[in-house]
Structure formats: C-alpha cells, structure tokens
Amino acid sequence: MSILVVDDNPMNVMVVEEMLKRSGYEEVECAQSAEEMLRILRGTPEEGGAPPRSIDLILLDLMMPAVDGIEACRMLQSDERLRDIPVIIVTAIGDSRKLAEALDAGANDYVTKPINKIELLARIRSALRLKRELDWHKERDLRLREELNLARQVQEAVFPAGVDEEAYRIRSYFRASEELAGDLYAWHVLDSHRVMIAVMDAMGHGISSSLISMFTASVLKEAMHAQIRPERIVGEANRRLMQLRYGNELVQYYSTGICAWIDLREGTVECVNAGHPPGLVVRRGGRRVERLGATCPPVGVFENLAIRSEKVRLEPGDTIYLYTDGLMDLFPGDAEEKTNALIERLARSGEDEEALEELLVLGSLDKRPDDRCLVRVDVKGVAETA
Template structure:
C-alpha cells in the first residue's frame, strides 16, 4: 500500500506523514505538484497507489485551476483523492467534489477526523479493487461462455441436393440465438432456428439447455408437428416457474424432402423466412403457430410447399432488424448471389452491413439454405 501527498507547504506535508505513520501506513511519498507526480511515477508503480492527499491553499481565485488538476489526477489514476484545505465555503467544496475528489480534510488537522476519513477512503479503495477483480473474472468467464455457445452451432453441411451455411455475430452480451440442422436419412433433412427472448447469461443457459435436446428430438420425431409439439412441452416444463416465465422461444422448423420435392415448415412467432426461386419469385414463410413455452399445449399449423429446380431459403433472428434505423434489411440481396454458394453470399452480406465491425445489443444470426433438385 502506498500513499501520495501532493503539496508545497512543508509543515503540513510533514504533519500529514506523521499522521499516516501513527495509523500504521509507512509507505508515504510526497511531491510538490501534480506534474511532478505524473513525471516521476511510472505505470508499473501506479498499481501500488491506494490514496492521494492533495494539500492546497484553496481560494475563489484558484478554484478552477485546482479543479483542473484534480480532473487530471482522476484521468491518470482511479484512486480516492482527499483534498486537504483550510477553505470550507460551500460553493468551493461543491465544485471540488464535482471535479472528482472523494472527501476533504479541513485544517488545522484533527487526528481523529484525519484517521476516520482516511480509513473510509481506503476501505472504498479495497472494495473498488475487489469489484475490478470480479469484473475481470466475469469478463473471462463471459468470453469462454461465448466460445462454448458459438461452438454449439452446427457447422456447414453440403449434401447432394442441399447446402446449409450459417452466419452468427455475437453481441456484447450472451444471447439466445441458435441454429442446427440434421441429415435424417437420404431423403429428409431438418433445420431449426430459434431465439430465446432476453439476453445475458440466463438466456444463454436456456438456449444451451434446449440445444442439448434437439438431436434426439428431431431425429426421433422428424415430423414438424410432432417436433414442435414436443419442443413446446419441454420448454414449458423446464422454464414455467413464475420466476422464469420470460423465457419464451420463437422458432422456425423446416423439413426438406428431396425425394418428393417438398418443404414442410412451422413458424412459431419467428420472423418470416424467405424462399427464393430461380427467376426471382419469393415466398414468405410467415408465422403460423404461437410462441413456444407460454402454454403446455398450443395449436400448431404446418404448411407445405412444392419444390423443383433451384431455391434458396434465408432464415434469420430479430437481431437483423437492428442493423438499420428503420429496422428493415434488404434480404433480396441474397437473390443477387443466386449463382454463388451460401458461404459467399453470407460473406458479401456481412461486408455490406459491416457486421463484424460494429457492436450490437442483440445477436445477429442468418441461415442460408440452397436446394437444387
């Protein structure tokens, strides 16, 4: 622990040092000016400083100059600053507090007052250091959690008639987006994109809990109505406590049958997907089923679309709507890359909107599926 005293009145500085020695603080350094402190102490030794005593002759005339020096100190190091002065007019004291002092000590010195104010400042400093350590640890945990969540996304898949690719841009917090696809057999392939409402660690845990269910659930039940019925039931049972009623889930589930040239889908209150045809025709995969997790049973509606030739399907989460001020994104952009594969189209889309160059409050997730029959 180190204490700095800044002041040019030698008697006051010596008395302050003696008071620190009386309360067991020996490592005390004194400097005549703020500039001297900043020129002498390197960034390495700054870590050891826990308190600054700024001893000044404060007047109405020099108040602004003193306040500027306090602001310079606060920008240089984040430790409590105690202003030692004999001037105590309210207007001046208010101004130096606005500038960033933690507390003040009035002259002539009273040891009891000095000891009490120093102890309060040092206790605050210890608590601030502890909070900083906890925040650093939480940031490391958050980075690991983000990586784990990102690794849970299904990698690109290329089959004889279908290609699956996804784009996921993490927000500044953990989010609730997830996609996965499974080859069920030679003819059937399923894809599910879902979004847990909310942000942060809790939403991420719910997302990962649902993700752990999906392979067994989808490959066993296959049919969209059965899959969504069971998924809704599981979500409701897992997260229907009164403290967890905010964890509702939007989802879109698609089953592609290449043998019969058919696409079956259920959209549970999710943003509408887009199905592009080779010649520019577009079909919206509109919501047709309630949000998941609100009730134990819901009415589920499945819709089927016949496929032939080339098609591209674009699915996304509502984080896409935050890319522009008017909350609209030109998803027809993907059709302009009809002759290119999914990965290239997603790359060009991310470049157009600078997805990896900005910080967003919500995750941004896009899935591109190309079907060639």
C-alpha cells in the same frame, strides 16, 4: 493500504507522513508536485526507472505551483488506470467555490489546514473503506466478464459448421447483441439429400435468454437425432420448455422458432413455424418468393400446442432463408413492410457473402441492440426420382 501525500511544502509532507505512520499506516509515499505524483503512479518504464506503484488513497494539496490540486484531479480522472483512486483534498483556504470545483473535478473529500488528526484519520478510514468496496466490485465484475466470455465461447461452439453436400449447401451468419445470445440455429444432416434445420429466438436478452437458448439447443440436438418430422421436434421442444419451473411465476420464458425438413429426394421443404418471422423460399433467379409463415404459437407458452406443418416444392437454384427478428429491425414500417424490405435486400445480395455479413452489423432503426441470425440453404439439385 498505501497512501500518497502530495504537497509542495516539505514541512507539511513531513508532518502528515509522520502522523500517518504513527497511526499505523506504514506504506506512505510522498510527492511535492502533481508531475511527481503522476510519475509515481504511472512509473517510468520507458526510462528504465521505477515501475508504477499501487496507491490506495491520495492526500492532495489544493494550492500548488504549476499544477494545482484541481487540475491534478482532472489529470487523474483522464487516466482510466488512476481515476478510481480516492482523493482527499487538503486545503488552507475556506473558499467553498474552490472546494466545489475540486469535488467536481474528481476529489472524493477534503480536510482543512491546520489538520485535525482525528478528523483526517476518520476521513481516510471512510475513503479506504469505499476503496475496498470498489476493488471488490471491480474484481467481481472482472470474474463475471471472464465467465461470460467463456460462456459465449461455449455457446458459439454449439453452433454447427457450414455444410456442402451433393444436393444442398448451408451457410450461417450470426452476431450476438451482447456477450450471450438468445438466438440459435441447429441442423442435423441425414444424408446428401436430406437435412433438418431449426432457427429459434428465446424471449429477452442476456443471461436468462441465453440459458433458455442453450437448453433449447440441447433439446433440438436430441430430438433431431430421433425424429425426422418437424412437428414432433417442435412438440418436444414445447414439452421440455413447459417443464421448466421459474422462481417468478409471473415470468414465462418462451421461444419463437422455425423448423424445416428439407428432403431433396422428394424435392420439398416441410416447415413448422412457431410464431416466428416467415421463412423465405426465393425461387431461382429471384423471380418469385414464397413465405413459410406461422403455423402455430411460440413454444413454451401452452401445454397443448396445435402444431401443423406446411410443405413447399423445391427446384434446383432455389434458396431458403431462415432468420430471426433482429434482421427485421433494420427496416422501417410494420411487419409486412419490414419483411418485404428484407426480401428485397436478400435478393440484391445474391451470392455476395460480404453483403449478407453486412446485415449483421448495420445499426437498427430503433437503436436497440438485438441478436441477428441468418441461415441460407442453396438447393443445388433434386433427386431424379423426385
């Protein structure tokens, strides 16, 4: 472990340095001012000088000319790279106000002159023990951030790319509130006129909801390849979520969602809404809006789920919006007022991509971050046989 001794008195530096080395601390650096201390800690690469030194502890004299120990502590705290180095103030004065000021400025402990060797070594051991624990936590946090970043990339890789078919076009807009998201969207293209789309929102935030989201995404992908009825897909998602077993029996994870089967050979959208905000069918030119409201409870709550679907006619020029409740938090009022405000905002946005993407970054009225997901389907045509 490396220790930096900072004192403007060369004799004091020599005594402390020798004391430390005789006690087994071989890596001892010395500085006679706060400026020299910072040069050692930061290095001087721009001048072709020494690189920064890795220091585990600083013994800092309180009374120094130019920059005293209190101001030196503030300088250390202002540098993100240096603020976690523990500092023990060394002082010959017994002014409790000065010592309190030093501790408030970032010092961790203090010893008084003349230095008691046993006391000094005990305080050094204590400070270094805390430093090792802090380094361990920082390393663990770094690994966790790296793993979360990888998990986020994997999660985003699951999301399908936009689709532009003969009879429809699908675009998605998504933003996670944290490293990982509980929202998801998925679709399975059957042909140029038929597609299955689902948007779901797992309860909560962070790792737990993202795991439920990833599990649900895998279930949806499998179910969409085997089924073309939204009731069966939602039923399968509910069955699989109910099979999960949680360590805390008082916690029940569930998801709201909307699953839509768009068949432009028939000119219809058939939808199951499992306790989710209503899907929207905006008629050509925005002249009218139809809501695809809830038709059953959320998935993952009840073993036996009474599922029913709702079917709506579609025409060329219609637009379908499926979204999660993070977009609702942008607007004031109750659920009905929020939905009306969102409808108005979407109608104004029209084909403006930037206006739709702006919805993802606007601040929520309640100041609480939430995932935001929006899927837009433009109906370009309906088969003549419809």
